[in-house]
Amino acid sequence: MKKQQVQAKAKAKTTEKQTKLNQNSNDRYYPDLLIDEDAYLRNNYKVVRELGRGGYGVVYKGYAYHNGQEDKAKKYAIKVNFSTVSPELIFAEIGFLKLVQGKENLPQLVNLFLTNQKIYIVTEYFSFDPFITFFSTFNMQEIKDYLRELLKALLILKQNGIYHRDVKPGNFLYNPKLKKGILIDYGLSEIDKSFVNNMVESGGNTQELRQRKQLYEDIMKTIAQIGHNKIGTESFMPLESILHYQEQSYEVDIWAVGVIFLQFLTRKYNLFSNVRMVHKPAVSKNLFYVNFILELTSLFGAEAITKICNKFGYNLNLPSVVAKTPINWRSVIHVEGFDDKAEDLLTQLLELDPQKRIKVEDALQHPFFQQ
Structure with missing residues (x-):
């Protein structure tokens, strides 16, 4: 009985933290996407505010978090998709982020983590004006x-x-x-099939090139499932x-x-x-x-x-x-x-x-x- 009371208090405390942070954003309008602060902390991130939202999910600003301390020098944009978004769409977006890794003027993927059946996509934070x-x-x-x-x-x-x-x-x-x-x-986003065909025809058999070709093909298969254009x-x-x-x-x-x-x-x-x-x-x-x-x-x-x-x-x-x-x-x-x-x-x-x-x-x- 005592153990159950402790668990109930812990659950109430977590809910209180979620609601408190939730009131500082627009998440109260999306009950299926409450901010689970513990999910971020367990993965060494501290969420500070919402950056924006679209038809597929919400992006938050976060800091690196270690041993109970925020590292404000390390800033990230963390995206979590709505529960209505198909796994195929999420996979395709992650694939595109991997394809543009290291490219200028494009987002840089830092980390991915899975908590409570939700995929969190972490990219480098970019300071901007609306x-x-x-x-x-x-x-x-x-x-x-x-x-x-x-x-x-x-x-x-x-x-x-x-x-x-x-x-x-x-x-x-x-x-x-x-x-x-x-x-x-x-x-x-979509892939130009002729570009991939040229990659294949151009030859090259390094492990890096094979992996990149495979990623293109996997993304194209996924897009074929969810529809083009x-x-x-x-x-x-x-x-x-x-x-x-x-x-x-x-x-x-x-x-x-x-x-x-x-x-x-x-x-x-x-x-x-x-x-x-x-x-x-x-x-x-x-x-x-x-x-x-x-x-x-x-x-x-x-x-x-x-x-x-x-x-x-x-x-x-x-x-x-x-x-x-x-x-x-x-x-x-x-x-x-x-x-x-x-x-x-x-x-x-x-x-x-x-x-x-x-x-x-x-x-x-x-x-x-x-x-």
Whole structure:
């Protein structure tokens, strides 16, 4: 009886610690994801606050913890997924983190641990400012610095056969003082099969290369199980993704860079309403985002939108009242320094046809960045 009382007190104490820390974050809205402080302490981490959350999980800031002492010189970002996230998605994300280990502008995996059937992903902590705190005040040079860092991250991914598929400000952590950024969250990322095929054909039989090839193949098998071409945040996805066009690749990420560029230039955080008006045309097997189409039409004109939708297999009948021709960017952009070079880069990033959209290598070499 006495032993049971001691156990009950210990359990109550643990719950109290969880609830106390829980009240300092938004976790009280997610009862299946209370912060288990002991789980972190047992693995030598001390959680101090929540950094952010998305559709798949929550990320916390933590310090190294040894012998009852915090080591604040060693900072980490610790991600724990919601219970609704499939093991396949978690495995794929861990695989991507291993593939980009040691690469600049990308998160660095430090540790993995399993507690109470939850996988905790530990990466190096990166100090950043939220996008909303600076996007409306950046001058053109600061915008260039930001975009260059983002494009560098995408180039490194491409050099490793990866396209991200969920590029947005919330997934690109940027430090304005250091002029450095890292691209995080690989839950929707995919692998370029041609890249892996070239790896195999190029030969080489070292143990490291064999292990890397195997990791690529394991990730591709996992993605095949959960499905290809998953849509990220709709307001940063191009038409080929929204309309579920089969041929999607690195160009999906380039479009998102264009949307972010336009956010800077218009000083507008929400460019698209992101409201799904679901409709099923007779020729379509997929969901049709009517509201998004109309918003794009206001920028690119009915003729261009109709043409690209036809290419993707959609017969589009737009209202006669919508604009036929594209908008003049100079009429909505008044940021000092928005010259011909900036306009040309914006136009190439936001090219509706993915086959004509600028490549990441060419974007980094664009005259806009050479000024």
